[in-house]
Amino acid sequence: MNHKENYTVDEATRKLEGYCAYQDRCHKEVVRKLKEMGMISIAIDTIVSHLINENYLNEERFAKSFARGKFKIKKWGKNRIVNELKFRDISRYNIQTALKEIDGPEYFTTLDNLAKKRLAQINERNIQKRKRKLADYLLYRGWESHLVYEKTNELIS
Incomplete structure (x- = not known):
C-alpha cells in the first residue's frame, strides 16, 4: 500500500533541513524530494528559499564537494564530473568553480x-x-x- 504522508510547510522545512545538513544537495534533488512529499509549487518555492537563506542549500558548495568527492573517491576525470553536474542543472559558473577544487x-x-x-x-x-x-x-x-x-x-x- 502506497500512501503519502501529508506534511505542513514547517514539517517539510524541518525534514529538508536535516536532508541538506546530512550532505550537500543540489536544488534539483531538494525539489524532487519535496515533490515526492506531495508539496505544491508555492510551498516548494518557500522551502527552497528558506534553505538557501539559512545556508542549508548552497549550489556552489555542493558543486565543489561533488567534484572533490568524485575525483578523490571514484577517480573520475573532469569530463564525467562536468557531465554529472550539468545533469543536476548546476550553472556553468559553479561547474568552473568546482573544477578548481581538483589539484x-x-x-x-x-x-x-x-x-x-x-x-x-x-x-x-x-x-x-x-x-x-x-x-x-x-x-x-x-x-x-x-x-x-x-x-x-x-x-x-
Missing part, C-alpha cells in the same frame, strides 16, 4: 595510477586491443581524450 599535479598522478592499475588487469595479448580496452575504461571514467591517448601510448608500446 593539477594530483590529477595527473591519479590518471597515471588508475591507468597502471587497470592495465595490470587487462589480459589481452594484442597491443591494439589492449590500448583500446585501457582507453575505453579511462574515457568512461571521464578523463579527457587527449590525456587518455597520451597515457595509453606511454604505457603500451
Whole structure:
C-alpha cells in the first residue's frame, strides 16, 4: 500500500533541513524530494528559499564537494564530473568553480595510477586491443581524450 504522508510547510522545512545538513544537495534533488512529499509549487518555492537563506542549500558548495568527492573517491576525470553536474542543472559558473577544487599535479598522478592499475588487469595479448580496452575504461571514467591517448601510448608500446 502506497500512501503519502501529508506534511505542513514547517514539517517539510524541518525534514529538508536535516536532508541538506546530512550532505550537500543540489536544488534539483531538494525539489524532487519535496515533490515526492506531495508539496505544491508555492510551498516548494518557500522551502527552497528558506534553505538557501539559512545556508542549508548552497549550489556552489555542493558543486565543489561533488567534484572533490568524485575525483578523490571514484577517480573520475573532469569530463564525467562536468557531465554529472550539468545533469543536476548546476550553472556553468559553479561547474568552473568546482573544477578548481581538483589539484593539477594530483590529477595527473591519479590518471597515471588508475591507468597502471587497470592495465595490470587487462589480459589481452594484442597491443591494439589492449590500448583500446585501457582507453575505453579511462574515457568512461571521464578523463579527457587527449590525456587518455597520451597515457595509453606511454604505457603500451
